[in-house]
Amino acid sequence: MIGSQDYYSNEIIAEIYAQALEANDYEVEREFRIGQREVYLPELEAGEIDLFPEYTGNLLQFWEPETEARTSDDVYAALEAAVPEGLRVLDQSEATDQDSYNVTKAFSDEFGVTSLDDLAGVTEPITLGGNAELETRPYGPAGLEETYGVKVGFTAIEDSGGALTVKALVDDQVQMVNIYSADPNIAANDLVTLEDPKGLFLASNVVPLASEKVTDEIAEIINAVSAAMTPADLVAMNDRSVNGQESADDIAADWLAEQDLF
Amino acid sequence: MNVFAEAFAWLFDPANWEGPDGIGARLAFHVVFSLAVVAGATIVALPIGVLIGHTGRGREPAVVVSGALRALPTLGLLTILALAMGLSVLAPYLALVVLAIPSVLAGAYAGVGGVSRTTVDAARAMGMTEGQIVLRVEAPLGLPTVIGGIRSAVLQVVATATLAAYIGGGGLGTYLFSGLKTGNYPMVLGVSMLIIALALVLDGAFALTQRLVVPEGVRVRRGTARLRSRPSRPRAAMG
Structure with missing residues (x-):
């Protein structure tokens, strides 16, 4: 079975x-x-x-x-x-296939961000989008602040990194989203998956x-x-x-x- | 029983009520948002329903259209709207307005159309204009049924407004999504009970209004109810 x-x-x-x-x-x-x-x-x-x-x-x-x-x-x-x-x-x-934080190509270019470590240099406020449970996960906003010293806001979008999440990112309603790393949407929308040098994600x-x-x-x-x-x-x-x-x-x-x- | 106890503990913990993400703020948003949805649906559906009820024309298309609207899955509609116009509170607002329209519409045409034609003819014979007939005869007599339609719309919308949280719109649904995903069932149960209580309170308020607006002339005293006619109840009228 x-x-x-x-x-x-x-x-x-x-x-x-x-x-x-x-x-x-x-x-x-x-x-x-x-x-x-x-x-x-x-x-x-x-x-x-x-x-x-x-x-x-x-x-x-x-x-x-x-x-x-x-x-x-x-x-x-x-x-x-x-x-x-x-x-x-x-x-x-x-x-x-794991959680990963993604930004748009434009955002990545504008602030020179390719890794979560670079986020500290971003001058604009960042809002993170993802399922509601992300807010309480160890790698959520609290983990980002603890591991990388980055403060982010949070907006819940409940489609597990699907079309609505991508739409919110592309429309700049959120600046960073959680999408599973094997999701074809990442490549299809020209998103940049941020590297995780300090091991926020398992x-x-x-x-x-x-x-x-x-x-x-x-x-x-x-x-x-x-x-x-x-x-x-x-x-x-x-x-x-x-x-x-x-x-x-x-x-x-x-x-x-x-x-x-x- | 343990989960119930925990649910009540969550619900009555003052710490959970405070702040911009507390139950208090989300409850307030939920109520205001739901009522705004029903107000929007009423602005759209009430004039149409009154016109259909008054003229007796277009009733069949109205039944077909509102039946079709009822069948639309709200979550699907919400997703399409959000994809088309972005993730704002407007997408759930419109999706819920579509959900609320059939009830309001049916209440309006059933209420106005259900007024005895003899009464309407009498008013016309007395020289009332069509506008006067609508405002002074059909509206007061049909009002309980019209409000009944709005009442059932409120009930549906308060329960379904939890979907606003699906795209980060806020409200009490936020607790449902987060609780279901993280296995925090006391919170899910607690907020569900809160939504049920809210629905009952609003429904009770509308039931009371419905009773108060029955015109003096057709008010039925207890015990004689079976002998005299009374404006039909919304549910029966809507089938």
């Missing part, structure tokens, strides 16, 4: 796992788009779901909100230790979360998938979903055919 978050990109990855296993003659049941961690993690722990695409940083922060780990390897190591009994994480992929690589029913043979197949998936692959697949309106099914099948793993 494979599950996925209620997030199109996550569903594509789950579909890839499913098709990879089917290509190796395993029988797979799909239970996609089941909401957020609060909902599906209990089901994984109860053994209702056996395999689930996750993101190292966000998952670690769910179990250990105070974690100090920031780099990809640290986060993965901490995550391996934090996973509850009965579950394990398989190898993490190079592909990442690295968040794609990682499969598995139950005990996932045998070593199955793990090997999924690990091969994770090893083959690059960050650019993920962005390209997301782009086909968002801008091409293609189904997760087709996108997953095409990617697997391209990789020729099995």
Whole structure:
């Protein structure tokens, strides 16, 4: 039984796992788009779901909100230790999908900002846009001030970095927005993703979360998938979903055919 | 029961009420914004509804159009409007006006159109102009139903105005979105109860107004209600 978050990109990855296993003659049941961690993690722990695409940083922060780990390897190591009994994480992929702060090209050029460190030199007030929960997240306005000494205002826009968020940014109603790093909207709107040299955000690589029913043979197949998936692959697949309106099914099948793993 | 206790604790904690992001400020915004929406919808729909009710013409198109407006998903409309004209408070305002128009319109044409034609004919025979008939006969007699339409619009808008927060518009919805995403369910429940209470208070105020505006001549004394006609209730009239 494979599950996925209620997030199109996550569903594509789950579909890839499913098709990879089917290509190796395993029988797979799909239970996609089941909401957020609060909902599906209990089901994984109860053994209702056996395999689930996750993101190292966000998952670690769910179990250990105070974690100090920031780099990809640290986060993965901490995550391996934090996973509850009965579950394990398989190898993490190079592909990442994490929170990131983005500004318009014009803003970046005007103030010479390419990294969060440069924000201190911006003379105009900055308002940050993102989902309401961002205001209370460790990497939200409070974290920005603590880590980079930048004070920002906050406007809640509830579409998870979608079209409305981009619109607010382009219209200069907010000057910086939180968009997932694998979102094709970043390139499509010529946005600049600010670098994060001091590690405000946790690295968040794609990682499969598995139950005990996932045998070593199955793990090997999924690990091969994770090893083959690059960050650019993920962005390209997301782009086909968002801008091409293609189904997760087709996108997953095409990617697997391209990789020729099995 | 624990969540309820926590919800009440959140709701009655004075610290949560203070400041520009406190419950007090957001509640005030929510009320003013909702009433402004209904006022806007009334300005648009009332004259049209009265005209339809008075002439008896255009009732079917009005039913079709308001049915179609009711079916429009407000969140979808809000997104399209915000994309077209930017993320200001205007987008949720217009989306909610569209939500409120059908109720106001239906109340207006049902109220005015529901006035007995015999009464209207009598007024006409007495030499009243059409304007006088509308203002002095149909308006007072139909007023309870007209206000009933506005009343149900208020109820819908107060509950749905939470969507304004979807694009950073503020109001009580801010607590809902933030609470749902962060699993702060006491806050979600607390603010939900506050919105329900607000809706009930406003609904009660309108119910009272509705009762007070029934003209003396058609007021029904208790016990005789079944014998005499009374302007029809909005819900029944709207189907």
